[in-house]
Amino acid sequence: MDSKHPAGRLPEPPNPIADDGDEAHFCGTCAFSSACIAAGYNKPELAQLQCLVEHVGPFRAGEHIFRTGDPFRAIFAVRSGTVKTRMVDKEGREQVLGFYLPGEVIGLNAIYPEHFPCDAVALDTSFFCRFSFPAMSALASRIPAVQKHLFRLLSKELGSASLLAGDHSADERMAAFLMDLAGRYAARGFSATRFHLSMSRGDIANYLRLAAETVSRVLSRFRSQNLIRIEGRELELLNPDALRQLGQALLPD
Amino acid sequence: MDSKHPAGRLPEPPNPIADDGDEAHFCGTCAFSSACIAAGYNKPELAQLQCLVEHVGPFRAGEHIFRTGDPFRAIFAVRSGTVKTRMVDKEGREQVLGFYLPGEVIGLNAIYPEHFPCDAVALDTSFFCRFSFPAMSALASRIPAVQKHLFRLLSKELGSASLLAGDHSADERMAAFLMDLAGRYAARGFSATRFHLSMSRGDIANYLRLAAETVSRVLSRFRSQNLIRIEGRELELLNPDALRQLGQALLPD
DNA sequence: CCGGCGGGTTGATCCGGATCAAGGCGGACG
DNA sequence: CGTCCGCCTTGATCCGGATCAACCCGCCGG
Numbered sequence: 347m348d349s350k351h352p353a354g355r356l357p358e359p360p361n362p363i364a365d366d367g368d369e370a371h372f373c374g375t376c377a378f379s380s381a382c383i384a385a386g387y388n389k390p391e392l393a394q395l396q397c398l399v400e401h402v403g404p405f406r407a408g409e410h411i412f413r414t415g416d417p418f419r420a421i422f423a424v425r426s427g428t429v430k431t432r433m434v435d436k437e438g439r440e441q442v443l444g445f446y447l448p449g450e451v452i453g454l455n456a457i458y459p460e461h462f463p464c465d466a467v468a469l470d471t472s473f474f475c476r477f478s479f480p481a482m483s484a485l486a487s488r489i490p491a492v493q494k495h496l497f498r499l500l501s502k503e504l505g506s507a508s509l510l511a512g513d514h515s516a517d518e519r520m521a522a523f524l525m526d527l528a529g530r531y532a533a534r535g536f537s538a539t540r541f542h543l544s545m546s547r548g549d550i551a552n553y554l555r556l557a558a559e560t561v562s563r564v565l566s567r568f569r570s571q572n573l574i575r576i577e578g579r580e581l582e583l584l585n586p587d588a589l590r591q592l593g594q595a596l597l598p599d
Numbered sequence: 600m601d602s603k604h605p606a607g608r609l610p611e612p613p614n615p616i617a618d619d620g621d622e623a624h625f626c627g628t629c630a631f632s633s634a635c636i637a638a639g640y641n642k643p644e645l646a647q648l649q650c651l652v653e654h655v656g657p658f659r660a661g662e663h664i665f666r667t668g669d670p671f672r673a674i675f676a677v678r679s680g681t682v683k684t685r686m687v688d689k690e691g692r693e694q695v696l697g698f699y700l701p702g703e704v705i706g707l708n709a710i711y712p713e714h715f716p717c718d719a720v721a722l723d724t725s726f727f728c729r730f731s732f733p734a735m736s737a738l739a740s741r742i743p744a745v746q747k748h749l750f751r752l753l754s755k756e757l758g759s760a761s762l763l764a765g766d767h768s769a770d771e772r773m774a775a776f777l778m779d780l781a782g783r784y785a786a787r788g789f790s791a792t793r794f795h796l797s798m799s800r801g802d803i804a805n806y807l808r809l810a811a812e813t814v815s816r817v818l819s820r821f822r823s824q825n826l827i828r829i830e831g832r833e834l835e836l837l838n839p840d841a842l843r844q845l846g847q848a849l850l851p852d
Numbered sequence: 853c854c855g856g857c858g859g860g861t862t863g864a865t866c867c868g869g870a871t872c873a874a875g876g877c878g879g880a881c882g
Numbered sequence: 883c884g885t886c887c888g889c890c891t892t893g894a895t896c897c898g899g900a901t902c903a904a905c906c907c908g909c910c911g912g
Contacts, residue, residue, distance in 0.1 A: 457754035
């Protein structure tokens, strides 16, 4: 009963183009905002960006944005909500590849194989900007700022992939994970010390290559050391410096 | 005493443009060959590709192609030899990020930070094609095939980064590692069943998040099971199917 | 010639985290 | 209402691979 569909209504309205003057609000947290701004809000190029963007959603928790094997046609920027990407091997074992917050982009790893190599599953009710990739490429050829932006997005993701590379203790990985999330929330203007974990302990464990029990134990220990306050999935970082210290081997710089 | 510098001479000749008709031979195994061909050998665009390529080398085993923190100006395609990329944390611990064979490209993860986030170290005497990245970007804007190629390279590397993601046994990781190398050699026209491991057991161990002793033991076991023949760093795969089977959880498809 | 050294192999021991097990909590639904 | 089920927590036990240790080999430099 709200004019701005708050979530939890309208099972998948087509709603291709954004409907409102909320545009600037949405785009402020978007990974493409700088490209859009570089393209110039008042230039005709913006109209072209508008053409290739499609606002999609809502997806409810558990719904797929795309599935392994789907033909690659577009990349998606998270407008709101949270997503995990994962691969499922033929024995049915899941491997979580990453979590994506508002403003971040999923689907880039599908460019080369031309089919999505993983599933993307909403963890929250989520909305997305869908960017047709052929159109995006064509635009990138004409607007260097857009091309540069795409290169940077790809390269950035390469960097973050090597975050989980090393072999490190459960404590180090957990601390690095929390500080990474904190930094990414902060980069989008959210609180860096209080946030909601949209993913289950099991998903965190899988992502960090730990058992769910270990994640639970480490969080309990962090709590007992007054590093964090945690109730269910509500998290507060009480001593970010100590956590950064703990996770430093895994963290940038 | 050979007209085509065989390696091991001329400490770093400037030699900016390829000097010979061997061009096609070199480029046949290069990651950019398809882009070069797409650009058209006879068109004026090729001249532009020539302008932005610089052949560099030789680098001897242990020498750096680039170092962490160096400003990012170019990406490098391996012409011959092998490279490892690695990060060294402030406690001096090394983390090997990957190995690069002839035809593969290093430096893509530096686009976003604009400085190299890792070292690249030659494992063999190696030669490279150095592509000025600003020039490459400019060319990509004008030639869609080049742009597409860069996108695909970036995306491909994203995919391979998630190879080492999962938590798997030492045997699985080792088998997957060997089959991955085999596939990459095969893709460049080398033998898929007999090749030289340019990296030490320690480097393999570090890359796979194992101890060097474990790598040694697993290889010994594989040998005793007649899966491989190995003498020092010379490797022959005697039963690729069994190895693929072993590593399937980690391998594409 | 020797000694040092990096790399590799193999054996013995240890430990961090996986696994097994039991129980708590809260939400969905008959 | 009670039951079920997914998620989380905590305790007990186990095991794969790390670590420690000893040794070999080839290479380099003196």
